[in-house]
Amino acid sequence: MAFVNLKNKEIQVKIVYYGPGRGGKTTNLEYIYKKFHNRINTEMVTVKTHGDRTLFFDFLPFDIGVINGYDVKIQLYTVPGQVKYNATRRLVLRGVDGIVFVADAMAVRREKNVLSLKNLQENLANYKKSIFRIPCVFQYNKIDLREQGIPLLNLNTLENDLNSRLKRPSFAASALTGRNVVATLKKIISMTVASIKRDLK
Amino acid sequence: MAKQNDEDTLSAELENRLDDLFGEDEKFTDDPEDDDVPHDYPLGELKNLVLSIDWEITDEVLANFLRQVNQLKNEYKSDKINLTFLQILGSLGEYIKTHRGKAHPKTFKILNSVFAKFDEVVISKDMQERDKKIILRGEMNKYKQLRSQISSTKAAKADKRSELSEKKVKPMLVERKKDLVADRPSRLEKPAKKPDAVLQDSEVGPASYPDEIARAVVEIKKFIHSELRALREELRIGKKP
Numbered sequence: 001m002a003f004v005n006l007k008n009k010e011i012q013v014k015i016v017y018y019g020p021g022r023g024g025k026t027t028n029l030e031y032i033y034k035k036f037h038n039r040i041n042t043e044m045v046t047v048k049t050h051g052d053r054t055l056f057f058d059f060l061p062f063d064i065g066v067i068n069g070y071d072v073k074i075q076l077y078t079v080p081g082q083v084k085y086n087a088t089r090r091l092v093l094r095g096v097d098g099i100v101f102v103a104d105a106m107a108v109r110r111e112k113n114v115l116s117l118k119n120l121q122e123n124l125a126n127y128k129k130s131i132f133r134i135p136c137v138f139q140y141n142k143i144d145l146r147e148q149g150i151p152l153l154n155l156n157t158l159e160n161d162l163n164s165r166l167k168r169p170s171f172a173a174s175a176l177t178g179r180n181v182v183a184t185l186k187k188i189i190s191m192t193v194a195s196i197k198r199d200l201k
Numbered sequence: 202m203a204k205q206n207d208e209d210t211l212s213a214e215l216e217n218r219l220d221d222l223f224g225e226d227e228k229f230t231d232d233p234e235d236d237d238v239p240h241d242y243p244l245g246e247l248k249n250l251v252l253s254i255d256w257e258i259t260d261e262v263l264a265n266f267l268r269q270v271n272q273l274k275n276e277y278k279s280d281k282i283n284l285t286f287l288q289i290l291g292s293l294g295e296y297i298k299t300h301r302g303k304a305h306p307k308t309f310k311i312l313n314s315v316f317a318k319f320d321e322v323v324i325s326k327d328m329q330e331r332d333k334k335i336i337l338r339g340e341m342n343k344y345k346q347l348r349s350q351i352s353s354t355k356a357a358k359a360d361k362r363s364e365l366s367e368k369k370v371k372p373m374l375v376e377r378k379k380d381l382v383a384d385r386p387s388r389l390e391k392p393a394k395k396p397d398a399v400l401q402d403s404e405v406g407p408a409s410y411p412d413e414i415a416r417a418v419v420e421i422k423k424f425i426h427s428e429l430r431a432l433r434e435e436l437r438i439g440k441k442p
Contacts, residue, residue, distance in 0.1 A: 022255060032223075039222055064218050068211050108253060149245030150252075182223045190215055197211055 002097045002196045010071045019102035020112040021081030024141040027175035029060045057092045090123045098135040098192030105140045107151040135191035138170035139184045251316045263298045282333045286319040289344050292434045315340045
């Protein structure tokens with residue numbers, strides 16, 4: 001459940017970008033930050049390893065102003081995708097309101113996507129949350145690699161592998177070029193805020 | 202009905218606000234599935250393998266990477282700049298193959314950087330030769346820096362190891378002398394002058410000494426091999442104008 005301050009009429013919405021390592025979660029946040037930091041007036045916090053991998057998490061908070069009488073503050077997080085950092089992933093998921101699952105569209109990553117989604121389900125269950133109920137958007141990232149002849153999974157395969165039961169909105173995207181990064185963000189914010197609003201009633 | 206209206210209002214208000222914040226990002230309106238995909242990109246397979254190494258280091262990926270580099274070397278044998286890029290990539294690949302997860306952390310960053318610049322040079326058909334050389338020199342410098350960092354790290358490790366070995370050899374000798382003394386008749390028995398030294402002996406654990414030596418020899422051999430390989434590579438690169 002989101003942090004809601006009824007007295008100050010403030011809502012903090014926590015959205016977590018989840019997915020396999022090297023899938024483009026940090027790149028999503030970097031794109032948003034680089035492109036819009038003047039408008040959203042914020043700083044991005046990131047902790048990386050020597051080899052540029054996310055060690056702990058990335059954090060990008062911003063305010064979207066008053067909606068329906070509430071000051072809505074969005075907090076975007078990424079989790080470290082590497083398998084060995086599950087404790088950190090679980091910690092970052094605490095209090096999550098919405099998920100962007102960033103799947104890697106490269107053909108060689110097919111299994112990793114599925115494993116990561118299962119891992120998400122398990123980690124949410126740890127907080128008594130169901131992947132079937134939490135607002136979630138799928139992003140099939142690295143679609144730009146097709147132009148370079150790199151074998152990618154087609155969208156039907158990705159949908160069948162990951163989204164056949166959940167049936168959530170999905171976007172073919174390129175976090176590197178920015179394709180559908182904002183569309184993904186807008187969708188998850190809309191879905192999450194609507195869900196919080198329903199819960200508040 | 203009222204609930205539905207309420208949700209619609211919220212959603213419209215939110216949409217407007219998000220449009221205000223994240224508008225003007227409409228350059229990607231086309232469906233990527235419909236893109237005219239150029240299939241003549243010569244580095245597709247190599248890029249795939251570079252990304253794969255970035256993900257996980259397996260025998261298969263590295264073997265394919267080195268094979269692909271050699272194949273491209275053949276294709277670009279008349280283009281000295283591209284050939285040099287490939288030689289650097291090959292050398293980095295060999296180093297990763299030898300050291301795997303223990304490779305210097307910067308190696309992967311430099312591999313990506315060299316590939317990205319190589320990619321830029323290959324794709325930009327109108328790029329002047331002079332500009333290509335400047336880009337190559339930049340990557341070459343990064344590669345050389347990495348190599349010297351690896352060498353100095355290894356040298357420091359080797360120094361530590363030899364220090365450790367010396368420390369171990371001395372206590373071993375002390376221990377051996379002590380054993381001999383113990384075997385002698387009681388009249389030759391004398392209390393140890395420095396009981397602390399004996400305590401040190403047992404802490405070091407002389408039993409692990411041959412293993413340590415063997416490990417060090419293997420390490421030194423690997424180090425010499427990689428240095429020779431790098432040196433050969435550098436000489437080959439240096440010969441090119």
